[in-house]
Amino acid sequence: MSNNSIKWFFGTFFGSVFNSIVTVLSALIFLFLINNIIGFISTAEWEVVTVNRRLLLIGRMPAEHEWRIWSILWITSFLIFSSINSWGSPSKRNLLFISFITLIICLIFTTSSTILYVVISLVICIVSYTVSYFIYKSSYQKYSQNSLKTLWILLLPIIFTLLLIGDGPSPNLWGGFLLNIILASIAISFGFPVGIMFALGRASSLPAIKIICTVYIETIRGAPLVAWLLLAWFVLPKFLPTFWGLNEISVVIRAMIILSAFTSAYTAEVIRGGLQSIPKGQIEAADSLNLNYRTKISLIILPQAIRVVIPALISTFIGVFKDTSLVFILALTDLLQVGRIIPEQDPEFFGKALEALCIVAFLFWIVSISLSNLSTKVEKSLGIGSR
Numbered sequence: 001m002s003n004n005s006i007k008w009f010f011g012t013f014f015g016s017v018f019n020s021i022v023t024v025l026s027a028l029i030f031l032f033l034i035n036n037i038i039g040f041i042s043t044a045e046w047e048v049v050t051v052n053r054r055l056l057l058i059g060r061m062p063a064e065h066e067w068r069i070w071s072i073l074w075i076t077s078f079l080i081f082s083s084i085n086s087w088g089s090p091s092k093r094n095l096l097f098i099s100f101i102t103l104i105i106c107l108i109f110t111t112s113s114t115i116l117y118v119v120i121s122l123v124i125c126i127v128s129y130t131v132s133y134f135i136y137k138s139s140y141q142k143y144s145q146n147s148l149k150t151l152w153i154l155l156l157p158i159i160f161t162l163l164l165i166g167d168g169p170s171p172n173l174w175g176g177f178l179l180n181i182i183l184a185s186i187a188i189s190f191g192f193p194v195g196i197m198f199a200l201g202r203a204s205s206l207p208a209i210k211i212i213c214t215v216y217i218e219t220i221r222g223a224p225l226v227a228w229l230l231l232a233w234f235v236l237p238k239f240l241p242t243f244w245g246l247n248e249i250s251v252v253i254r255a256m257i258i259l260s261a262f263t264s265a266y267t268a269e270v271i272r273g274g275l276q277s278i279p280k281g282q283i284e285a286a287d288s289l290n291l292n293y294r295t296k297i298s299l300i301i302l303p304q305a306i307r308v309v310i311p312a313l314i315s316t317f318i319g320v321f322k323d324t325s326l327v328f329i330l331a332l333t334d335l336l337q338v339g340r341i342i343p344e345q346d347p348e349f350f351g352k353a354l355e356a357l358c359i360v361a362f363l364f365w366i367v368s369i370s371l372s373n374l375s376t377k378v379e380k381s382l383g384i385g386s387r
Contacts, residue, residue, distance in 0.1 A: 022091050048148075048349040049359050052342050059333045068162050069178060070117050075158060077102055081128040083148050086138045101366055151337065155197015156189055170299065172250035173242075175333035176190075177363055179252070183334075184321040184367075186256045191263025191320070199271035200263060200297065213268070219264035226324050232258040233330050256328045263320050270312045274305030314375035318368050334359050 012024040058069055080098065102125055134143045139187070156203040159182070163169070174182065184238070201213030232254035278301055286296040306313070327339040339360035 020285075044213060044355050045352055046105050048342060048352040048355050051349075052338070052346075054170040054354070054365075055176060055342070056335060056356070057177045058256060059338065061169050061175065061177060061178070062173070065169050070121075071162050072119065072159050074121060076155070077121055077125050078128045079151055079155065082132040082144075083123045083152075084129060085132050097182050101370060104366065129185065156185060159185075161182060171250040172332075174252060175336050177335045179325045179327070179332060179334045180321065180364075181367075182315075183252075183255060183259055183324040183327065186261035187263040187320050187324075188317050190256075192267055194260070194264035195267025196271055196302070198268040200302075202268065202272055203275050217265045217268050220261055221269070225262055225326055226329060228256065228258045228262060229329055251332060255330055255332065259320065259324065261321075263316070265312065266316050266320075269304045270309050270316055271305060273312070274309035276305075277302065277308050278304055304347055310378055314371055318371050320369055321371075322364060335363060 012019075014020045054063075058066070061069070080102070084098065102121070114224040131263050132144065135141065163174070197218055198213045201209045202217060204210050204213070233251065236254050236257065240350075250326045282300060282304065283296070286300045291300070325334055325336040328340075340353065342356050343351065349356075
């Protein structure tokens with residue numbers, strides 16, 4: 001360490017009496033926390049997690065359908081690692097972070113009989129990234145990007161096809177971490193575009209459309225998600241038509257409908273804030289070019305509004321993902337519910353709820369920090385806050 005670095009260190013952390021006290025106290029608190037965390041990890045009995053690992057991840061899904069989950073994981077890994085270069089040249093830290101998260105997810109799901117699946121996952125990740133790296137250096141970059149966009153759009157239909165094709169398990173058997181991921185993906189995928197439409201409707205100059213959109217948004221946001229989920233359990237089937245058996249749809253589908261509606265209402269308010277931030281001159285410039293309403297919204301106003309509210313949007317999506325844990329009131333065994341009931345129903349693991357809940361928190365943290373890092377990457381690429 002050079003003399004300048006030493007001077008900077010002591011000047012920053014011990015430059016005054018107050019700074020010295022804060023530095024020492026912070027160091028003591030940090031050491032205390034690290035010591036307790038390491039002590040808990042080394043002394044905790046993690047057998048409750050290793051034995052019930054499969055239950056935590058996919059719930060009550062039959063073992064013969066486990067290949068469906070691995071297929072979904074492989075397709076998602078292929079898309080993620082093939083798309084990395086399209087986001088710009090990734091730093092080594094970002095690449096290592098994505099690889100670490102993927103490896104952890106694979107290893108958590110691995111049993112002694114499926115170690116081959118982990119090897120396949122790693123091969124898919126490495127090959128996807130390597131091939132995409134050379135493609136983006138070639139003249140086929142544009143075609144590759146368009147193909148990846150199409151595959152990302154089709155990802156959810158592909159996932160549902162894999163889960164339901166060939167006498168797949170009933171949606172009521174979906175559970176664990178898989179259920180949280182599916183519910184959050186559906187809620188965000190449908191809630192985001194619907195929220196944009198309601199935001200535009202609330203900002204519309206047409207009174208009827210504005211009133212309808214305002215009533216919808218304020219009604220949904222005026223009650224907690226728990227109340228709407230109870231509505232899905234008791235009331236929603238009464239409003240659904242009887243043809244095609246829609247009034248008897250699975251509780252999982254009802255939860256998807258309510259979560260999508262809830263997400264759309266909160267997304268609409270976030271987008272509306274972005275619309276209000278657009279300078280009036282932008283709209284006047286579009287009008288001076290005699291652009292129609294659709295072109296003006298899709299090419300000028302909406303892209304700028306979404307760009308401004310990306311941090312708030314990602315925060316909303318993270319909140320939606322965490323709120324999926326509330327579906328336990330519909331008797332669905334999501335990740336949190338599984339973590340809670342394992343120590344209660346198995347006498348062998350009685351009193352070991354903390355270990356199971358720590359893994360539950362860790363899995364939720366993986367998704368949340370991944371979305372947060374994605375938001376940071378997008379913000380930097382768009383120059384939000386700097387230009």
